[in-house]
Each structure stands twice: as structure tokens, then as C-alpha cells.
Amino acid sequence: MTVDVGLTVNGVRHDLKVDSRTTLLDLLREHLGLTGTKKGCDHGQCGACTVLVDGVRKNACMNLAASLDGRGIVTIEGLGTEQALHPMQAAFIEHDGFQCGYCTPGQICSAVGMLSELKRGLPSAVTADLREAAVDMVEAEVRERMSGNICRCAAYPNIVAAILDAGKA
Amino acid sequence: MPDTILGQPIDRIDGKAKVTGAARYAGDRRAEHPAFGVIVTSTVGRGTINKVDIKEAQAAPGVVLVMSHENAPAQAPFKHAGDRHARPKPQLNGARVHYYGEPVALVVADTFEQATAAARLVRVSYQTEMGAYDLAGNRRFAYTPAELVQGKPDSSLGDFDKGFAQGAQTVDATYTTPYQSHNPMELVASLAQWDGDRLTVHCATQLVDAAHHSIASTLRIPLENVEVISEFIGGGFGGKLPIYGDAILAALAARQLKRPVKVTLTRQQMFSVTTHRAATIQRVRLAAGTDGKLTAIAHEVMSQSARMDEFVESAAASTRSMYAAPNRLTRHRVVPLDMPVSDSMRAPGDAVGQLAIEQAMDELAYKLDLDPVELRLRNEPTEDPEKHVPYSTRKLVECLKRGAAEFGWDKRPSVPGTLKDGQWLVGFGVAAAIRGNYRRPATARVRMDENRHVTVEMDMTDIGTGSYTIFAQVAADALGVPIGQVTVKLGDSSYPQTPGSGGSFGAASCAPAVHDACMEIKKKLDAGQGPGNLQAEVKSAPGEEFKKFSQYSYGAHFAEVGVDTSTGEARLRRMLGVFDAGRIYNSKTARSQLVGGMIWGVGSALHENAVVDQRYGLFVNHDLAGYHVPVHADVPAVDAIMLAGFDGKSNEMGSKGVGELGICGAGAAVANAIYNACGVRIRDYPITPDKVLRGLMRPANLAQQR
Amino acid sequence: MRAFTYERPVDLAAALVAIGQPGARFLAGGTNLLDLMKVEAETPQHLVDVSRLPLDQISEENGGLRIGAMVTNTALAGDSHVREHYPVLARAVLNGASAQLRNQATTGGNLLQRTRCYYFYDPSTPCNKRAPGSGCSALQGYNRIHAILGASDACIAVHPSDMAVAMMALDAEVEVEAPHSHRRIKIADFHRLPGNTPQNDTILGAGELITAVILPPPPPGGQVYRKVRDRASYDFALVSVAAVVETDGERIRSARIALGGVAHKPWRALEAERQLAGVPLSDDALAAAGETAVKGAQGHGHNDFKIPLAARTVASALAEAAKQRKA
The missing domain is CATH 3.30.365.10 (Aldehyde oxidase/xanthine dehydrogenase, molybdopterin binding domain)
Incomplete structure (x- = not known):
């Protein structure tokens, strides 16, 4: 069965007819050619496909394209370009927050979404006092909040350094 | 220290491509009118396929091809001998099932969704046999392998028993390590495309040259008719030393369908279709005097090996060199099990x-x-x-x-x-x-144009190690040009031959080749040639120092x-x-x-x-x-x-x-x-x-x- | 994924009608349903997308809280009222999954999560929950993550939710709608033990939709959620404990204990709770309560360790909750 889906991706409106089974991840990669968003597990177990849906970080593999009709998506390609890097992208390069680079688009999109969650005062499992409306951006918080993004090269210490750096700005 | 860019903590030159999503991994490659292949794997560990019923799958929407051993094209037979990673890797070439999760069919359809759904409709019936899956329980079948990468399977020096008895304190302990799975973040994937009798395969491989040989020999086509491209690799860790069914099956299907075919393993399939680190049982015996000096060391290793293909986990090899002790013993044994193929992991x-x-x-x-x-x-x-x-x-x-x-x-x-x-x-x-x-022979080609822009070409890969960057540093250093003036091209079988990425030998093998090729260019410059139209291709190989x-x-x-x-x-x-x-x-x-x-x-x-x-x-x-x-x-x-x-x-x-x-x-x-x-x-x-x-x-x- | 048709009804009434189609399932966050559809452990023919129904509000109600079924995990754990008065719930939710998944997963969907049993996820193996009558692979197989309480010969799977464990300790109720019915189910009754029909995780009838979870006024005392897992994050519980303890500093006035990772449903340890009421606060009393909580527990080999682990985690969580002494 095909469904009609209208999406804004990186500011560009797309009206598509897709298989009802098509996930946002496969739609981005196979229909729109936006292959920066990676498939690492297809089951919400690795975070490589993290994108921003209406500004909120989500796993693209765990969303049917059909159910996102009308939503706005930002992928790694929409955050910045080689000529005009997003500060988070620049920080990842400076701190060598990746090796093979495959989980990197997901890490970066996740980090951008994470900083906005922090700004909104949302707590995490390691937040000491849940009643505090503001949460400090400290290493332990960043680690816990980024745990949905697996990096098999294990660039974790550098990723956290990059995020703390970019988050200060 | 001389003022050199070598050693400097410069940012990766491929960094911008990776952080913006521009870097193209095998599965990111696109082609005109592609078809999508999904592999079906065995659901028994040992046995023979009775029948592959493809009727339902074939009739499913969008399906253009269902391949099993009953209709797969002939390929070169599997060879036990020779370079493990360069030899033929025939797929769907018989009714025997060697392990649980072995490819038994390929379903190709117009879309990924159609192929995935139809793959579940392939009905395979088996004559199941009792398999051996337990390492400890099958230790009586352990045998001594012919050799390790590092030499003989066993070694001894002095009199271990005597040395052990001399110890004021001793340790005699058995350690076990489990099966481990590489699980690079990138799923193993291939996009195969034919242009007449010429085949291009974009795949995720650490060893382009080995993949090149493996694909050409499996399909029994001339090496020069195959191009293997692996420009960016999403992690390897040894798991992408061999090529797998995705590459061969994509090539076979693309040839038959006269259409590009992309095959990607699922994460679940990565555990059985690709290799893993073998489980081990290791007995270590140490003895030392009250002065803390070892009098004896023994390290005996038993590891799993796939019954269909031997691999030895050489866990005691470095023990031969690590600590001083007059009496020493190392042993490696393997236990053949009906498990997926083990191979190198980091x-x-x-x-x-x-x-x-x-x-x-x-x-x-x-x-x-x-x-x-x-x-x-x-x-x-x-x-x-x-x-x-x-x-x-x-x-x-x-x-x-x-x-x-x-x-x-x-x-x-x-x-x-x-x-x-x-x-x-x-x-x-x-x-x-x-x-x-380790070090292996490697060849690098270096070119310089009239603007003194330097291009380095090798079939070496960058699996996240930083190859692109360090070879640029080596070239910039050797030729005295800014690093921005160096382009490094890797991961294509049309470039000069290198050992690829494995065994930590990539940099040690390739950097000297890059350096030497640059020195050739430099000689030409010094002789008044160029700077335009200069090219040097140099092979560099290890000498006697390793002995x-x-x-x-x-x-x-x-x-x-x-x-x-x-x-x-x-x-x-x-x-x-x-x-x-x-x-x-x-x-x-x-x-x-x-x-x-x-x-x-x-x-x-x-x-x-x-x-x-x-x-x-x-x-x-x-x-x-x-x-x-x-x-x-x-x-x-x-x-x-x-x-x-x-x-x-x-x-x-x-x-x-x-x-x-x-x-x-x-x-x-x-x-x-x-x-x-x-x-x-x-x-x-x-x-x-x-x-x-x-x-x-x-x-x-x-x-x-x- | 097997082919299905898709619709997104405009309101609740339309959704309740749409679900009457053959093989229809509700889709909310989809973080588990889609996951299971991909391995064909779930094969709905029709999806009724309820994710945009206006059920995403949290409101105070009779001194307690009414949580709309479409409230995301993130919104629930981030709600100031939940953080202030039901910290055990906020903690439990924050200990589950990843931030990305919590941004999408809903309150109703979380209650309907299915087990993480490896065999349930692998259609190449027998599983009574996925294919009734095919057998239970876990019973004689690799059962390290499986149940020690309330299991049956047909199934030893555990319920994977953290959120539901806290709700169990809080005596939550689940509000459910169908075209001609509206009911509230005590959370203790909502999930079921496997018995001979492990394919049924809950007592929900065909076509019923969870619309809200109702929390009674917060219980007195300190609240703690302790999750034991292999990894430090992004991992399902080996054992988890939601503990609420009210003391006067020396004596325990009341205690509530719920466990996760031990049974086919969130597990309330009522006998251990009764045992603690009115006794002097001591390490021995808490340890004894831990032992009572696992009374009758049965291991299946790989998961034997869960019995002492659960007992010790109960004792440790109780001690931590007692320390908080929240009035």
C-alpha cells in the first residue's frame, strides 16, 4: 500500500508517495538521497540514524514516514555544510570526536538535540536533584544523555569533549 | 626535533566530509534504477537443504529474482588454501549447511521493503544433523593446527615442569573468553553494477586488493574487469578483512538482472554472515621465586574454529616474547565446531x-x-x-x-x-x-601538477584509523608543501597495490611507500623537471629486520x-x-x-x-x-x-x-x-x-x- | 515487514472504529511495535495511528495526576509535578531506553512493551508468545534475562518496562476506552502472568485503547528507583526496584516495593511490605524484606543469580529510600 507523505526536510518541502512500510530512515536515504543519516541497526539500538523531528532528536529507523506527514526534519546535511560548518560539526573535527565517521552524523544530530533538552532543564538519570529546574552541562550528564548513540570506534571521550566545547558557545 | 608536520595533531583531512554526511560509505552509493537484495539465512546449524520453496517469494510484489543453491550461477569452488581473504568465496553453491545463519537464498526486489518482506516467504526445509557447538564439551576433538600467523603452534624452552616446581609461588589458572562480534557501526553492504563485462563493486572492505581478487576469482572473470571501491569504511576491526555474500550475491544478481543491485546485511545477520572472534579456554601457569623472578611460564590455548574453515586464535604467541623466564611452554589447539567462521578481530x-x-x-x-x-x-x-x-x-x-x-x-x-x-x-x-x-609490501603512486598540488594514490583504506590524514602528512613533509596541497586517494582497486588495513600494518607498510615515491618526485624536481606532470610509483617492502x-x-x-x-x-x-x-x-x-x-x-x-x-x-x-x-x-x-x-x-x-x-x-x-x-x-x-x-x-x- | 494499510483517524471516536478492521493495531510512538514488525514478531494488517490524538496532557486530578496516554516518556519525566512528587516515576522513566527513544515512546505504549526475550525476537526459534504452541526456547536455553517469579512452563519472559514498575509502586490505574465501554484497571491487574497463554501480555480486550494513566496522590516517604544492568545506560534491567519508604527516623511506618526484570509483569512485593510496617529501621529488617520479596522465586539456570540480586537490590533501595525521609 502506498501513502502520501508531505515532509519538510532541511527546509525543503517534499511530497511523496511511499510504501506504508517505508521508515523515515529509508525515505531519507533511498528516496531523497540524503545518505548522511546512517543505518546501523534499524531497531533503535544504536542511534546512528538520529535526526531532528520538529527540533527533537529521534531515531529515523523507528519512525514510519507515513506517521510524520507534515513534520519538519533536519538531518546532518541540514545542520551545516563543508563550507559553513555548524559549531557542533566544527567541534567534532577539532576534538577528533570520531574515527570511521559512520555514527558521527547521528552523534552530532543527537548532541544538538541534547543541548536543547538541557537548555529546557529536562532531567536525566544522573541528575542529582530532580526538583532543580536547571541542569548543569557537566561530563556525567553529557555521557548519560548521549548513551543512545553507540560509537564502536569508541571515540567517546573526544565526543564528550567536543560537545562540552560546542555547548559553551 | 626538526620542524615537521609529521607527528603533529592536525585535524583529519576527511573530517569535514564525515561531520557533514558527505562521506559516502558503500551502502550510501546510489545507482540508476537499482534493485535491492536481501539475504535469507539458514535456521539450522548443521545439515542439508532438502528444498528451497521460492514460489511464494517469487510471486510477492516487486520481486525480480530469487536465488538459491538450486539456481545460483556456477562459481569457483571454495578453497581452503591460500590467502584467506583473497580466495574465492562462492555463495549458494551447495545444499550443505555449515552453520546457523549461513546465506541460503537471496531475494531481489524493486524496493528494500519488498525484498525484506519477500525474504520471509522463502521456505527452506532441512535434513538437520546433530552439530557440535560447545567449545569445552568438544575439547576431545581438539587438534594441533599446522601454523599460526606468528609461526609454529607450539613452543618450548628449558624444562617447564622443573621450572614450575622450582617456584616459591605458582599460579595455575584457567581463563575463558567468549565469542565476540566486531559489530562495526556500518552494516556490511555492497552495490554491484555491470557495464558490459566490466563489474564495479562498492563494498565495505578493509583490504581492497584481497576483495578485488576474491570477487574476480569467485566469478571467474579477469581481474582487470573488476573494480572494487571502498572509499569510506564505517569501522572494520577485522570484520571487513574478508568479503561476504553481499558482494558476490550483488554481483551475481546484477549480472542476471542487468541492473545495479544493492545488498545490505541486517545487524542480526552481521553476527553469523560475517566473522567473529573465537571463544577461547586458556590455561596459564606461572612460577616465580621469592625474588619475583619467573622460573616458568606456560600458556596453553584452545579456541573454536569453524568446521568449514580453520582459524587459529593465536593467544599465546606474544607470551613467547613478553617476560623473561628460563623455562617456557606455549601451545595452541583448535576445536572444530559447526559454528560461523572465526577470523581476526582487533x-x-x-x-x-x-x-x-x-x-x-x-x-x-x-x-x-x-x-x-x-x-x-x-x-x-x-x-x-x-x-x-x-x-x-x-x-x-x-x-x-x-x-x-x-x-x-x-x-x-x-x-x-x-x-x-x-x-x-x-x-x-x-x-x-x-x-x-607487522609490515607488508606496499606501492604508492604520487603525482605533482604544475601548481605543486600533490596527489597520492593507493588501494589502501581508511577504516577510521586516519590513513587519509597521515599519508597527506607524510607527503607534505617529504615534499615540503602545505598539507592543503595534498590530495590522498584511497580505497580503489585501480590504484597501486597495498596490504590494506589489518594487523595494524597499514601505516607502517604504506607510509614508507608514500615517502619513497615523494622522494622520487623530489629528485625529479631537484633535477629541474616539473613541477607539472611528475609521477612516481614506488614499492616499499620489509627487509631482514623482521628476522x-x-x-x-x-x-x-x-x-x-x-x-x-x-x-x-x-x-x-x-x-x-x-x-x-x-x-x-x-x-x-x-x-x-x-x-x-x-x-x-x-x-x-x-x-x-x-x-x-x-x-x-x-x-x-x-x-x-x-x-x-x-x-x-x-x-x-x-x-x-x-x-x-x-x-x-x-x-x-x-x-x-x-x-x-x-x-x-x-x-x-x-x-x-x-x-x-x-x-x-x-x-x-x-x-x-x-x-x-x-x-x-x-x-x-x-x-x-x- | 509485512505489508499493511495505514490510517490516521482524526479523533478518538474514529480511532476506536478504525481498530475494528481485521488485523488492526494501534500505532503510537512505535518504538516497540515497529521494531517487532521488522522481525515479523508482529504482523498487523492495518495500522491505526493514534500518535496525534490529543491525549498528551498531564493534569492534576483529585490530588493525584492524570497522564495522557500519548505523553512521551521525556515529557513525563520532565514534568515539574512528576519530578517533585513522584520522583520514583521520573527516575524509572529516565532509566529506560535512550533519550531518542524516550522522545518518541508514549506512556500508553510503554505499558504495552513486549518482552525482550531473545527467542521472541527471533522467528527462527520456537516461542509460545510469538507462535503459541511452538514451545519455549528460553526454558532450556539461554535464560539469563528471564523471569524468576510467576513464570510458567509455557513462558519465562519478563516485562521490560521501567516506568510500569514505578507505577506499580504508586498504585496507578490505567484508563481504557472502547467504542461502548470505559474502564479503569488497577495496574496490578493490567499485566498478566503467562500461564498457558503467554501471547497475551495484558488483560486489554480487542479494540481497547489506553487513554490515560491515573496516579493517586503521592505516597508519603522517600522514593527510589534502582536499576541493575550490565551497562551503565541504554540497557534493560537485570533487576530493578521501585521503593517508597516512610519512616519516623527510627521506625518504618510504611513501605512499598515493586520489582522489574523478574516476572512477566511488574511485580509488587506485598508480603515484604507488610513485614516492614511498624518495625524498627535496621539493615537486618531490610535484608529480611529483600528475602521475603523473592520468596518462592525459581531460577532456570543462567538467571539463578537474579534471586539473590533481587533480594539485595530491594534491601539497598529500601535503605536509600529510608534515608530520604521525605515527609
């Missing part, structure tokens, strides 16, 4: 070998009431104890001493279970690291771990590694690799375990929710220090391998820290809460928790 042999031997050294230190750093210092050899040749360079002592000082080793509780921090018992652990240093000298890279790990006294959860608190890998080409990317390797060690100590269901031969927990690798929250401050060095025996650039060194010994440091924290010694990796808890509940330990 520091094959060494990674699991040092989980055992470096924990045994810790046990011996406690028995001798000697600081475990000191025990290692007292057993520092003056030459390779079994080869009787000098070390090319060896700075293990410096690694240990520097690490102890920087880490604050003097604050280690000398009695286990005595340092408390709230609910946590805290402990420190140390382990040494050793990794064989004349014992060549390894070294390190020392220091870990601080907390153990929850109620639950047995062990968590890393901080870790430091100090490493001796000769000259470092780029201190930023090298440090990243070392830290990454250390975290792999943490994972092997605490998490990683591909569990076999002994009834079926199935890796039960075959996804990233069930197979645990460390996540951000598991990794607090981890740092690596690289000692300044230069090993001219390794190569004229002075470098040794880096990529696998970090994992060696790292897990043992964590295990030793757990013992130091809570007095529980776990010899069966990984050290999960259930095992620690069992130890904590032993009466002797209950007292300590008060």
Missing part, C-alpha cells in the same frame, strides 16, 4: 591472550605480596627469550613507570576491599600490553574501577594507558585509536559476549540490544600517553602499529582492578554483575563488605 590472539596472562601475572603478584608493577619490572628480558634476538625497540619499563606516576598508582589499596566510596568498593589494576609489529629483531609495540594500562557492594555491578572510573609505538604520524588520530582500543578492552572485560545456544549453534543475543558494547555512560575519563620514539628496524619512518595496541592488556587491567576493589577474582570473561555478585556472596568476602 588484535587477534593478543587481545584475548593478554586477558589471561596479564590477569595471571596479577594473581602471582598477590601471592608473592609484590606490587604488580614491580613484578613486571623484575621480569623484563634483555633479549627475546625464545627467538634469542634483540628487540627492535622496547620501552615497556618506561610505559609502566610513567603510567604508575601519572595515574597515582601509589594510592592503590594494597589490600583488596579496603577502599570505599559510598556504595562502591574501589580498586586499581594494572596490565602490560604487547602487540606484534633479525623481535618487533612489538608495548604499553601499560592503569584502571580504577568501582564495584557496587549490593549488586556486583563493576564500572570503570578512570583509565590511563602509556604506549610505545615508535614514531607517531599524528598524535591526535593515534591517541584516538589507542583510547578506542582501551575502551574495547573495557568492553571485553565487562560486557561483550556473543552467547551460543548450545542446542542450535545460534548466537542468541544477535543484535545491539542483546550484545553489549560500551556506551557513553560506561566510559569516564580514559586517556592515552604516547612515548616519543623511533623504531628504525620496523621501517625507515620509525613507526610501529597503533590500531590494535590499545586493546591489548586493557581488559586485564579492569579485571585486576575489580579484584583489587572487592577481592573477587573472575576468570571467565566478561565480568558481569552476576559473576561478581556470586563472588561477593562467598563468606570470605562478606566480611570485607562491612
